[in-house]
Amino acid sequence: MHQDNPPLTRAAQVAAAADRQEIRNRWFLASPALFIIFFAAIGPLFIVLVFSFLTPADYGGVVWKPSGQAWFQVLFEKDIFDDTTTFADAHLSILWRSVKLSFFTTLIALAFGFPTAYFISTRPEKSRDIWLFLITIPFWTNLLIRTFAVQEVIRNEGIFNTVLMKLGIISSPIQIMFTDVAIMLGMLYVYLPLMVLPLYASMEKLDFRLVEAGYDLYANRFQVLRRVIIPLVKPGIIAGSILVFIPSLGAYVTPRVLGGGKNMMLGNLIELQFGQGRNWPLGAALSITLMAIVMIALMIYVRSAGRSEVRHG
Amino acid sequence: MGRAGSGERRSAIEAIGVSKVFGNGDDAVRALDNVDVTIRENEFFTLLGPSGCGKTTLLRLIAGFDFPTEGEIRLYGEDIAPLPPFKRPVNTVFQNYALFPHMTVAQNIGFGLEMLGKPKVEIDARISEMLKLVRMEELRNRRTSQISGGQQQRVALARALAPRPKVLLLDEPLSALDFKLRKDMQIELKRLQHETGITFIFVTHDQEEALTMSDRIAVMSKGHILQIGSPRDIYDRPAERFVANFIGDTNFLEGQVKEVRGSKARITLDAGAEVEAGISEGANPQGNVTIVVRPEHAAIQARPGADALKGTLENIVYFGTDTHFHVKLASGPHFIVRQQNRHGAGEEFKTGMPVGVEIGQNAAQVLKD
Amino acid sequence: MASTFSVKRQTGFGTIALLCFVLLYVPIATLVVYSFNAGPSIAIWEGFSWRWYIAAWNNQQIVETSIRSFVIASIAAVVATTAATMAALATTRTRPYRGLNFIYGFINQPLMVPEIVTGIALLIFFALVKIWTGYTGLGYLIVAHTAFCIPFAYLPIRARLENMDLTLERAAADLYATPWMTFRKVTLPLLWPGIIAGLMLAFVVSLDDVVITELVKSGGQDTLPTYMLGQLRRVVTPEINAISSVFLLISIVIVTLFFFLNRKQT
Numbered sequence: 001m002h003q004d005n006p007p008l009t010r011a012a013q014v015a016a017a018a019d020r021q022e023i024r025n026r027w028f029l030a031s032p033a034l035f036i037i038f039f040a041a042i043g044p045l046f047i048v049l050v051f052s053f054l055t056p057a058d059y060g061g062v063v064w065k066p067s068g069q070a071w072f073q074v075l076f077e078k079d080i081f082d083d084t085t086t087f088a089d090a091h092l093s094i095l096w097r098s099v100k101l102s103f104f105t106t107l108i109a110l111a112f113g114f115p116t117a118y119f120i121s122t123r124p125e126k127s128r129d130i131w132l133f134l135i136t137i138p139f140w141t142n143l144l145i146r147t148f149a150v151q152e153v154i155r156n157e158g159i160f161n162t163v164l165m166k167l168g169i170i171s172s173p174i175q176i177m178f179t180d181v182a183i184m185l186g187m188l189y190v191y192l193p194l195m196v197l198p199l200y201a202s203m204e205k206l207d208f209r210l211v212e213a214g215y216d217l218y219a220n221r222f223q224v225l226r227r228v229i230i231p232l233v234k235p236g237i238i239a240g241s242i243l244v245f246i247p248s249l250g251a252y253v254t255p256r257v258l259g260g261g262k263n264m265m266l267g268n269l270i271e272l273q274f275g276q277g278r279n280w281p282l283g284a285a286l287s288i289t290l291m292a293i294v295m296i297a298l299m300i301y302v303r304s305a306g307r308s309e310v311r312h313g
Numbered sequence: 314m315g316r317a318g319s320g321e322r323r324s325a326i327e328a329i330g331v332s333k334v335f336g337n338g339d340d341a342v343r344a345l346d347n348v349d350v351t352i353r354e355n356e357f358f359t360l361l362g363p364s365g366c367g368k369t370t371l372l373r374l375i376a377g378f379d380f381p382t383e384g385e386i387r388l389y390g391e392d393i394a395p396l397p398p399f400k401r402p403v404n405t406v407f408q409n410y411a412l413f414p415h416m417t418v419a420q421n422i423g424f425g426l427e428m429l430g431k432p433k434v435e436i437d438a439r440i441s442e443m444l445k446l447v448r449m450e451e452l453r454n455r456r457t458s459q460i461s462g463g464q465q466q467r468v469a470l471a472r473a474l475a476p477r478p479k480v481l482l483l484d485e486p487l488s489a490l491d492f493k494l495r496k497d498m499q500i501e502l503k504r505l506q507h508e509t510g511i512t513f514i515f516v517t518h519d520q521e522e523a524l525t526m527s528d529r530i531a532v533m534s535k536g537h538i539l540q541i542g543s544p545r546d547i548y549d550r551p552a553e554r555f556v557a558n559f560i561g562d563t564n565f566l567e568g569q570v571k572e573v574r575g576s577k578a579r580i581t582l583d584a585g586a587e588v589e590a591g592i593s594e595g596a597n598p599q600g601n602v603t604i605v606v607r608p609e610h611a612a613i614q615a616r617p618g619a620d621a622l623k624g625t626l627e628n629i630v631y632f633g634t635d636t637h638f639h640v641k642l643a644s645g646p647h648f649i650v651r652q653q654n655r656h657g658a659g660e661e662f663k664t665g666m667p668v669g670v671e672i673g674q675n676a677a678q679v680l681k682d
Numbered sequence: 683m684a685s686t687f688s689v690k691r692q693t694g695f696g697t698i699a700l701l702c703f704v705l706l707y708v709p710i711a712t713l714v715v716y717s718f719n720a721g722p723s724i725a726i727w728e729g730f731s732w733r734w735y736i737a738a739w740n741n742q743q744i745v746e747t748s749i750r751s752f753v754i755a756s757i758a759a760v761v762a763t764t765a766a767t768m769a770a771l772a773t774t775r776t777r778p779y780r781g782l783n784f785i786y787g788f789i790n791q792p793l794m795v796p797e798i799v800t801g802i803a804l805l806i807f808f809a810l811v812k813i814w815t816g817y818t819g820l821g822y823l824i825v826a827h828t829a830f831c832i833p834f835a836y837l838p839i840r841a842r843l844e845n846m847d848l849t850l851e852r853a854a855a856d857l858y859a860t861p862w863m864t865f866r867k868v869t870l871p872l873l874w875p876g877i878i879a880g881l882m883l884a885f886v887v888s889l890d891d892v893v894i895t896e897l898v899k900s901g902g903q904d905t906l907p908t909y910m911l912g913q914l915r916r917v918v919t920p921e922i923n924a925i926s927s928v929f930l931l932i933s934i935v936i937v938t939l940f941f942f943l944n945r946k947q948t
Contacts, residue, residue, distance in 0.1 A: 119699030250796025
């Protein structure tokens, strides 16, 4: 069925012009934000990419000469004496520690966060906000201060060890500071609200008539949890896990304060290249590597979130 | 016809060949298709139809919230279709009232005049006048969130009337009110229209509301106007099956045109009898036709007369004020007769008994389609 | 025992949740308590005193870095909120147009990239800019803070706009208000709570930043958090606890205000 478009009425012309003007206005309104973010967030990332392919200068900075050396150094190292190539153990162990600690932090955060979010979402409507508020408060306080607070608890002279010694459970303090466990505890403490909040958001929408239906059909509490509740709040579980995993992976302050100089994570290794290491291209290449891992995690999230939306939609 | 002479009045709004298409390509939806309608000065005009029929779209085109894809919209002869809403002397009462929550009742009412740049003294006087008109003087300085739904409705009306619009548009303004309040507001709206002498264009899906309040009604379906007429025209003389069905209960009967005389036709019904039926303007019935008969325009007889339709009484439904008799006609179709309950009347009827249905004088109307 | 069966109960969840809340607040509480320690240790309690608050107040560096933090946070929050408000107006209540998703992605980008990476990127970029322009002032920190504050300011403003009834603006236009008057008289007054919320979030986020500031700052441009980070390497006295407690108090006050502002809306 073909229909010729009639000539536009004056009203339609005016409308079309107003429409174009509207879109121009919108771009104009968005432009300051776009410009600032381009100037001070996105644009510089391209420079990082460029720098990762340059030659390091002796005292920091770069020599403008293309080189693949930095990318080579991310994974490998050349022996100074016999020129043999081996894996860069130091880098690999830091990379591995970052992934490992982030993973376990996420897992433990989920183990604590899930019951907590569930607890909040089953409170009476009025008190729910207060509980939520209690979760949010630490999140909005300074990350450094919270890390410092953790440090005060777990140090050898901190209240954790003091209490245990007073109770006679241990005779000498347990060394937690400057270990992987310390880093993990710190990240857990710092990022836990990021797990609870999205979990709560999806639990709040949970229709408890479905839970009732589960019980009605002979499921016990555990079966209801596993077969009804968890599948329904899966988007929240995925979102919370991603929100904990990604900042853990890029953590800098927490490992620096609690892990000390030896137990570095990727963020500290990157920073080192711009400080004492004075190898900017390597730092740039490591940054891109970190970003790539984050992007992969985000992509997995977007895909699985999309899938579960289709399923529940 | 009680409305004789109304044609002398000037036209306030004219829609000429108006179409509105939303979206484009394969997703395009034609919300209005080549609509022509003339709304006269000072009349209470209602656009009636189910949701999605295009009535609200037409109202929005008149208000200026959308532009017609084709056609013109004229206000007292001038094409206003290209004008943005703030340049049209037309005001709207919104379905959810859309009162500004950060302003008082008085500030809401004065908003239009303030935007028109009227002097403060004049605005204040007009606000008082409007508050008096809608009987809300004592709530002048209340916040709009502190007043009831019915009061919000009045403020919305006062706000839209304050700038003395040439035409007032009302988009299902009563739908959010409860039954009792709705009845009161129907009367109130009629009074306001009468007192202000402003042309009202009222959109509703409620047929009863339309019948009680309107001078004229346009029945819409799927982007078309099917029939325009007085409430009585629309109810008693529906031109199309949709109109007959949408407004009130209706019986449809098939028949053959025997002869046409002026605005009447004699129809031989398939059910056996012969009736005289009205013809809608511009229709030219021939051959097989459908006629409509309202349930209350027929009578049920325990002993069928000679020219009654014969059938069996299938069901009696008691409604308090009246009773519905469901009759299965001998020729096949079902027919419903509504009879008012007078003391003792209708008690002789039992389901299953043979009955007759008599169609009253001027009760039947031939449909166009 | 005849107790009613609760559909919502899950065994042990309440215990874990309460433990969670306790664990969240024990470190903070400890920190605050020791800020009032009369002795020089953050482990051995020697009685109550305001000593360390007074010490912090008299510490020139703390005062100086605090002022710098507030200056940066104030400017960054105001600029970011202005830009975010405009961006929110540009991206809400519209049918999709070409580039809309692009704008969303752009504005949320600072939330996606790890802070350390953004910090490094800015470190490199600003190093180049410093060479070209010779400027070494606070501007770099302010610009950097503004950029990562924008998405935080954008969130509540956008939410507020999306919940706003579009017919209110239509009603204004119907009552002869030009688009500009509609914005001034209707949209903006209704948007204020969102803008204030955005401003407060941006302010807190800027005030809290450590990583990007640590990497971008030139010599002598320490903010309070980066100064504290430096102090943590040395022997820590309750002075740090005292500053932290004040900081904590400020954050809590702002977040509480934000919380009640949001609550009033709904």
